[in-house]
Amino acid sequence: MAPGSAVPPPVTAVLDASQRWLPVRLGEVEDTLRASIAGWGEPLGEDAGATLAAGGKRLRPMLVLLCAGEDGGPEAVRAASAIELVHMATLVHDDVLDEAPLRRGLPTVAASSGRARALATGDLLLSRAFALLSEAGDERAVLLLADAAVSLARGELAQRQDAFDLTIGEERYLHRCRLKTAALFECAVSLGRDDAELRRFGAQVGLAFQLLDDVLDVTGPPERTGKARGTDLLDGTVTLPLIAAAERDPGLREIDLPGLDPAGAEEVCERIAVTGALATVRARALDLVADGKRRLAHAGFDPERRRLLELVADGVVQRYS
Amino acid sequence: MAPGSAVPPPVTAVLDASQRWLPVRLGEVEDTLRASIAGWGEPLGEDAGATLAAGGKRLRPMLVLLCAGEDGGPEAVRAASAIELVHMATLVHDDVLDEAPLRRGLPTVAASSGRARALATGDLLLSRAFALLSEAGDERAVLLLADAAVSLARGELAQRQDAFDLTIGEERYLHRCRLKTAALFECAVSLGRDDAELRRFGAQVGLAFQLLDDVLDVTGPPERTGKARGTDLLDGTVTLPLIAAAERDPGLREIDLPGLDPAGAEEVCERIAVTGALATVRARALDLVADGKRRLAHAGFDPERRRLLELVADGVVQRYS
Numbered sequence: 337m338a339p340g341s342a343v344p345p346p347v348t349a350v351l352d353a354s355q356r357w358l359p360v361r362l363g364e365v366e367d368t369l370r371a372s373i374a375g376w377g378e379p380l381g382e383d384a385g386a387t388l389a390a391g392g393k394r395l396r397p398m399l400v401l402l403c404a405g406e407d408g409g410p411e412a413v414r415a416a417s418a419i420e421l422v423h424m425a426t427l428v429h430d431d432v433l434d435e436a437p438l439r440r441g442l443p444t445v446a447a448s449s450g451r452a453r454a455l456a457t458g459d460l461l462l463s464r465a466f467a468l469l470s471e472a473g474d475e476r477a478v479l480l481l482a483d484a485a486v487s488l489a490r491g492e493l494a495q496r497q498d499a500f501d502l503t504i505g506e507e508r509y510l511h512r513c514r515l516k517t518a519a520l521f522e523c524a525v526s527l528g529r530d531d532a533e534l535r536r537f538g539a540q541v542g543l544a545f546q547l548l549d550d551v552l553d554v555t556g557p558p559e560r561t562g563k564a565r566g567t568d569l570l571d572g573t574v575t576l577p578l579i580a581a582a583e584r585d586p587g588l589r590e591i592d593l594p595g596l597d598p599a600g601a602e603e604v605c606e607r608i609a610v611t612g613a614l615a616t617v618r619a620r621a622l623d624l625v626a627d628g629k630r631r632l633a634h635a636g637f638d639p640e641r642r643r644l645l646e647l648v649a650d651g652v653v654q655r656y657s
Numbered sequence: 658m659a660p661g662s663a664v665p666p667p668v669t670a671v672l673d674a675s676q677r678w679l680p681v682r683l684g685e686v687e688d689t690l691r692a693s694i695a696g697w698g699e700p701l702g703e704d705a706g707a708t709l710a711a712g713g714k715r716l717r718p719m720l721v722l723l724c725a726g727e728d729g730g731p732e733a734v735r736a737a738s739a740i741e742l743v744h745m746a747t748l749v750h751d752d753v754l755d756e757a758p759l760r761r762g763l764p765t766v767a768a769s770s771g772r773a774r775a776l777a778t779g780d781l782l783l784s785r786a787f788a789l790l791s792e793a794g795d796e797r798a799v800l801l802l803a804d805a806a807v808s809l810a811r812g813e814l815a816q817r818q819d820a821f822d823l824t825i826g827e828e829r830y831l832h833r834c835r836l837k838t839a840a841l842f843e844c845a846v847s848l849g850r851d852d853a854e855l856r857r858f859g860a861q862v863g864l865a866f867q868l869l870d871d872v873l874d875v876t877g878p879p880e881r882t883g884k885a886r887g888t889d890l891l892d893g894t895v896t897l898p899l900i901a902a903a904e905r906d907p908g909l910r911e912i913d914l915p916g917l918d919p920a921g922a923e924e925v926c927e928r929i930a931v932t933g934a935l936a937t938v939r940a941r942a943l944d945l946v947a948d949g950k951r952r953l954a955h956a957g958f959d960p961e962r963r964r965l966l967e968l969v970a971d972g973v974v975q976r977y978s
Contacts, residue, residue: 425780426780429776429780432753432772432776433772433773433776450817451753451754452754452813452817452820453814453817453818455750455753455754455776455813456810456813456814456817457810457814458780459746459747459750459779459783459806459809459810459813460807460810460811460814462780462783462784462806463783463803463806463807463809463810464803464807466787466799466802466803466806467800467803467804467806467807470796470799470800470803471800471803473796475791475794475796475799478787478791478796478799479788479791479792481787482784482785482787482788482791482792483788485780485783485784485787485788486781486784486785486788488780488784489777489778489780489781489784490781492773492776492777492780493774493777493778493781496771496773496774496777497774499773
């Protein structure tokens with residue numbers, strides 16, 4: 337989200353379409369996030385506060401709230417806040433490694449306050465998420481969120497283990513994405529409502545989100561994504577666009593990934609683009625969202641709530657169209 | 658703990674003195690730790706496994722188990738394992754920042770597998786701690802551990818905020834130590850048994866532990882501590898030995914902390930030592946342990962269990978004698 341714009345377009349669409357209760361609950365989530373970070377009688381929450389103020393799409397909280405529905409109450413608000421705290425923790429920790437100067441157009445915690453504070457801030461956000469849920473005795477929510485947080489860390493470890501390995505195939509890539517991204521979306525919907533079809537909806541939308549994010553890393557432009565094209569390549573992360581492109585241009589499996597510089601990474605991005613692989617991956621993501629919506633149809637929501645959840649799913653896709 | 662020695666001396670003393678149940682439970686903790694890290698059907702737990710295998714004094718698990726007593730059962734073993742996972746997470750994350758090559762005589766995760774994997778491994782250990790407790794529905798334990806984890810992160814943030822600030826006084830230093838170290842000791846005893854005097858015992862022993870750790874950073878020798886003398890100084894961390902020494906040698910408040918190199922840090926260590934401040938800090942730590950033991954006397958334990966807990970407290974001190 338660009339600084340200055342209060343709410344990104346897909347979210348606005350959902351808010352416009354919803355009854356009054358959703359914006360009210362989302363406001364309560366923001367209040368809870370602020371209270372989770374501040375209020376210790378010392379100015380330690382600065383970095384976490386900066387991360388919070390930088391905003392974000394709040395996709396995961398919105399999924400929690402929509403799935404819980406109008407009667408979700410404070411429990412849903414807490415769960416929505418806790419999942420966003422975990423998400424923020426991963427962003428802050430990612431920045432420690434990437435040494436990225438900017439996120440969402442604002443300086444990262446790592447850039448403005450150093451790696452040490454960013455690391456501790458991430459730990460703080462993660463711990464606060466569990467403190468928030470356990471203070472209220474939300475036992476089921478703690479379990480769901482702890483499992484999702486384990487998946488996130490496993491996904492990160494898997495990605496590092498695979499770094500610079502050009503033999504990584506689609507299956508392994510999808511496994512990583514399920515751990516790294518889809519698990520938290522699945523957790524979000526499950527926090528709102530316990531239903532197997534709904535869980536599948538969350539997982540598919542989350543997977544689509546990661547696929548499209550990986551496409552965006554290849555296409556840029558940096559002005560829109562806030563990072564240079566080919567950041568994944570420079571990081572050694574082999575994603576589906578490269579895997580799919582290499583099926584059409586096998587020479588891509590021979591590139592010197594560890595030796596790439598930013599200019600070289602841009603060239604590889606171009607080479608991936610000309611194979612047409614990006615359209616394939618995008619189509620794949622749209623299929624996932626379509627499948628997710630079909631699952632959603634069997635999750636027993638009334639037509640209005642189902643429509644709102646479909647709007648969130650569409651929001652994930654629109655972001656990249 | 659040096660590699661090769663299975664159990665460090667203070668722990669051996671407690672084990673020798675205890676009935677058969679404690680070694681059995683500690684063995685179950687090791688099994689639980691191993692199971693928490695491995696068993697995902699993929700070799701991702703390597704780094705976490707290496708951290709686990711490097712051992713440690715297992716002081717916190719021992720406090721949990723002793724406070725819970727012989728009837729503590731699986732709940733106490735889980736709590737003891739979870740708190741050690743949180744402790745291990747902080748060690749792994751510390752290594753990310755310190756770029757320390759060794760811990761306990763073995764290569765750190767950061768050194769052997771890179772900062773990225775170390776960061777994710779720490780997140781994994783932290784998340785696994787909450788997953789372990791929540792899987793069993795230990796609601797009270799989740800709350801205690803989440804609060805302690807928040808304190809740890811706050812302590813780390815406070816320390817970074819204070820970095821290179823030679824005006825830091827004793828009170829602020831103690832506040833940091835309570836967050837960074839004492840909170841987890843307090844959590845350990847509370848996980849075993851809910852008692853206000855016992856909590857105070859845990860907090861005092863934890864505080865003494867940190868004070869003595871900070872003395873050890875000044876005294877070395879590196880062969881024993883596994884790190885160079887004056888590591889805290891190089892890190893910009895102002896600790897009680899320096900604060901107390903500067904009261905006797907005010908010139909110490911004028912040193913160029915950001916400009917110190919390892920040789921300069923050794924010199925400052927010598928200058929701190931000649932003031933006699935180290936003996937003062939050591940005496941302070943012994944007083945804390947003595948106060949902790951007095952509190953313990955009112956916690957309602959039978960004489961045998963009280964004696965074992967006192968042995969653990971003595972173990973903390975003996976480590977430095």
